[in-house]
Amino acid sequence: MTQHIQHLYEVLSKVDGYVYPNEIELNWSILIVLYPYITGLVAGAFILASLERIFKLHVLRPTYGIALLTALSFMLVATMPLVSHLGKPQRAYEIMVTPHLSSAMAIFGFVYLWYLMVVLLLEIWFDYRRDMIIWAGETTGLKRFLYRAFSLWSTDISPKAVALDNKLGYIVTIIGVPSAFLLHGYVGFIFGSIKANPWWSTVLMPVIFLFSAIVSGIALVMLVYIVITSIRKLKIDMPCVDTIASYLFYILLIDFVLEGLDQIHRIYIAEESFDVLHNLVFGRLFFTLFIMQGLIGTVIPLLTLGTLQFYKPKIQIRKAIYTVIAALILIGIFFMRWNVVIGGQLFSKSFYGYTSFKIGLIGTEGYLMAAFWLIVPFIILSFLLWLFPPWKKKEDDHEIQVG
Amino acid sequence: MPQHIKRLIGAFAVVIILFLVLQSFLRPTSFGKLGHYRADAIQENKMKALHFAGSDKCTKCHEEMKTDKEVGFHAQLQCEACHGPGLKHAMYADKFKDGELPDSLLLHKPGSRKECAVCHQLNAARVKIVFDTINNSMIKQIDPMKHNLVDKRNFAKLVCIECHNPHQP
Amino acid sequence: MNINKPNLSRRDFFKAGSIIVGGITVATALTPFDGLLFATEPPKGKGKWYGIGIDINKCIGCGNCAKACKLENNVPKDPFYFRSWVEQYTIKNDGSVLVESPNGGIDGFKQSVPDEEIFKSFFVPKMCNHCAKSPCVQVCPVGATFETPEGIVLVDENYCIGCRYCVQACPYGCRFINPEKGTAEKCTLCIHRLDKGMQPACFEMCPTEARIFGDLNDPGSKINYFLKNHTCMVIKPNLNTGSKLFYNALSPEVR
Known part of the structure; x- marks a missing residue:
């Protein structure tokens, strides 16, 4: 408490110009940066999985299961940064009990549940049900129990039942794509709908969030796939990774154009808030916006991936490049969220000044907490990969049953 | 309908029913009486100490x-x-x-230069302010560092209320 | 079978595509649902509907309002938490604007610009605007902040989850999170005093009657007299918050 107050006095001494007294404290900190970041990873990973399923891009087959499990493991954690930053976390259930329909945040609870329960869990369930039943017969103990429980103690693995599973899974995927769009578009809307804040309030915000989400999700799945194959010492499926990289390139390009459009529009219409935002961008936000998000997260990956569309070096080199680029994009998108969330609070709504932001190592809003919520999904992912290894699935093509 | 689909629908039904039951239990009683809020909260706000x-x-x-x-x-x-x-x-x-x-x-009985200065300190935003429309009188402005200094080294000792009656200044 | 296959997959493609497009259309059609846009409406005809008037020409910047508010409502003493505060605007001869509010004006103001550089200077007391279309009420996910039938925006501190969304949504910076309670806090127009027939603390302690409040639905009320006889303006009218805090002599520099 007193430490917090001390911290605020320190911030007060760094205030530039005039900010409303209540604005000296930044209300949304690193945990709220993580929340759209993690949600975006979910949506992006899922959309990559659906590409294989809906548009029958079989070249992406090796990443289908990994993408789904990645989406699930991040989805399970997505709300945790949000809940742990609450002033009264024990009251979080109220969002589901008395949701205020005019609040973007309240509706997000339901969008989240819909996406988790109806889309992700169902798709994975239909995809793994037969395998779970088979694996239950091959294993013992806890693992066997988990397979049984997760398959709801069903036993029917007749070709007819499996065909039905595939068909329903396909339908779920089709519902899932707009749901994924909705999920992350909605996160953008949480910020874009705040008319009090000119840095957030743009109609493009949901679209920008969506495309940056797809970019980050694809980059994450690519990275996870490369890491898993090298850990398991398997031969990497290069056509698959090349295809993912080309998607990554095109969507990153769209994302870049959209964000550029947003900024050009902002500059051209130059509203009342223009001066304060201009100084923000070239002042307190310069490093995170131009260096981290712009150069490292966008320009370098775009140039590299663009070059790789025409010129293909040796597999080993390509693999290394992809690994680095995926990591850079993940860092870049993290700072994109940072620039939105933190940047939107660094200037005063009076447009007369700036406050400053510094986070500590510990505490509920510190680096350690943030790192914790970023590590947990990977722990869940390794558990899920252990329980539901996509590479041990009985291979079959989805389309046979669907067609 | 195959058995496993029935079970799936059953599992979803259980989750949804459980959710609805919990929701009805957890919803505060006065919620929604006047709008989307606890009507009791108005009374709770009115009960704050004066x-x-x-x-x-x-x-x-x-x-x-x-x-x-x-x-x-x-x-x-x-x-x-x-x-x-x-x-x-x-x-x-x-x-x-x-x-x-x-x-x-x-x-508290104020009367120091610092306390009176809260209103009477010379300030550009204050000089023209008419506080009493009937008498058209303006608020008196002084510089507390210079006003009526008998002894420049001792000015802090000269409290406003030594000369002015605060109730009839 | 072989001849049909490309047709089938193309049909599948269109089927998938149209379902996706349809899904997005439905999702977007649902979002701007009209009745959900604003939390409350002013009562039609009967009942009180509070409005506030502040006369900038009368404010001497003593900070009594800000001080009284803190004392009456047990607001944390540190200079980061205010339900009510005073700002001094100084417009210099070169056109630049300086805004100050040391400790919300509670300890008084010291003129920081020499007289000869000042074009004009004035005080602006700030407090919750008790908006009729409150952005803060609109965004509260659980209904822990709301407008009473009299038009006072309140926080239900026993129900607030402390998500801070309302703090972000308030264009006037009138909300904060109480560091001890972890819940949102704001001006209540001293509803606990109104309830006992008294004035809100900041109105009561104002030495120059620069602030008044009253029932906007009552044609004979003080606030209606004030609005009729002065050229009044709200802050940030472009945001359409339905602000019910009207300033006389508000300069365009005030934000």
């Missing part, structure tokens, strides 16, 4: 101050604006004899 008593309460005992103040420039000034919140004082003061009031019930 601290300022209002001048009417003050002048019940301190009648002479009322007549004193009425004719001066500070007529519009509320007692508690200078003396601080006095509800506790007003409630319990008559239970004590004169001069026996415990410190916790005593109100």
Whole structure:
């Protein structure tokens, strides 16, 4: 408490110009940066999985299961940064009990549940049900129990039942794509709908969030796939990774154009808030916006991936490049969220000044907490990969049953 | 319908019913009576403790101050604006004899240069302000660092109320 | 079978595509649902509907309002938490604007610009605007902040989850999170005093009657007299918050 107050006095001494007294404290900190970041990873990973399923891009087959499990493991954690930053976390259930329909945040609870329960869990369930039943017969103990429980103690693995599973899974995927769009578009809307804040309030915000989400999700799945194959010492499926990289390139390009459009529009219409935002961008936000998000997260990956569309070096080199680029994009998108969330609070709504932001190592809003919520999904992912290894699935093509 | 689809639908039904049951249990009783909020919250906000008593309460005992103040420039000034919140004082003061009031019930008696300067310090935003439309009088402005300094080294000792009667300045 | 296959997959493609497009259309059609846009409406005809008037020409910047508010409502003393505060605007001869509010004006103001550089200077007391279309009420996910039938925006501190969304949504910076309670806090127009027939603390302690409040539905009320006889303006009218805090002599520099 007193430490917090001390911290605020320190911030007060760094205030530039005039900010409303209540604005000296930044209300949304690193945990709220993580929340759209993690949600975006979910949506992006899922959309990559659906590409294989809906548009029958079989070249992406090796990443289908990994993408789904990645989406699930991040989805399970997505709300945790949000809940742990609450002033009264024990009251979080109220969002589901008395949701205020005019609040973007309240509706997000339901969008989240819909996406988790109806889309992700169902798709994975239909995809793994037969395998779970088979694996239950091959294993013992806890693992066997988990397979049984997760398959709801069903036993029917007749070709007819499996065909039905595939068909329903396909339908779920089709519902899932707009749901994924909705999920992350909605996160953008949480910020874009705040008319009090000119840095957030743009109609493009949901679209920008969506495309940056797809970019980050694809980059994450690519990275996870490369890491898993090298850990398991398997031969990497290069056509698959090349295809993912080309998607990554095109969507990153769209994302870049959209964000550029947003900024050009902002500059051209130059509203009342223009001066304060201009100084923000070239002042307190310069490093995170131009260096981290712009150069490292966008320009370098775009140039590299663009070059790789025409010129293909040796597999080993390509693999290394992809690994680095995926990591850079993940860092870049993290700072994109940072620039939105933190940047939107660094200037005063009076447009007369700036406050400053510094986070500590510990505490509920510190680096350690943030790192914790970023590590947990990977722990869940390794558990899920252990329980539901996509590479041990009985291979079959989805389309046979669907067609 | 195959058995496993039935089970799946059953599992979803269980989850949804459980959710609805929990929701109806956890919903506060007064929620939604007047709008999307707990109607009881209005009453809870109304029950907060008071601290300022209002001048009417003050002048019940301190009648002479009322007549004193009425004719001066500070007529519009509320007692508690200078003396601080006095509800506790007003409630319990008559239970004590004169001069026996415990410190916790005593109100502040301002009069220093710093305290009066809150209103009377020379300030560009203040000079033109007419505070009394009837007499068309302006608020008096001084520089507390320079005003009426008998001894420049000792100016801090000259308290405003040594010369000015705060109730009739 | 072989001849049909490309047709089938193309049909599948269109089927998938149209379902996706349809899904997005439905999702977007649902979002701007009209009745959900604003939390409350002013009562039609009967009942009180509070409005506030502040006369900038009368404010001497004593900070009594800000001080009284803190004392009356047990607001944390540190200079980061205010339900009510005073700002001094100084417009210099070169056109630049300086805004100051040391400790919300509670300890008084010291003029920081020499007289000869000042074009004009004035004080602006700030407080919750008790908006009729409150952005803060609109965004509260659980209904822990709301407008009473009298038009006072309140926080239900026993129900607030402390998500801070309302703090972000308030264009006027009138909300904060109480560091001890972890819940949102704001001006209540001293509803606990109104309830006992008293004035809100900041109105009561104002030495120059620069602030008044009253029932906007009552044609004979003080606030209606004030609005009729002055050229009044709200802050940030472009945001359409339905602000019910009207300033006389508000300069365009005030934000």
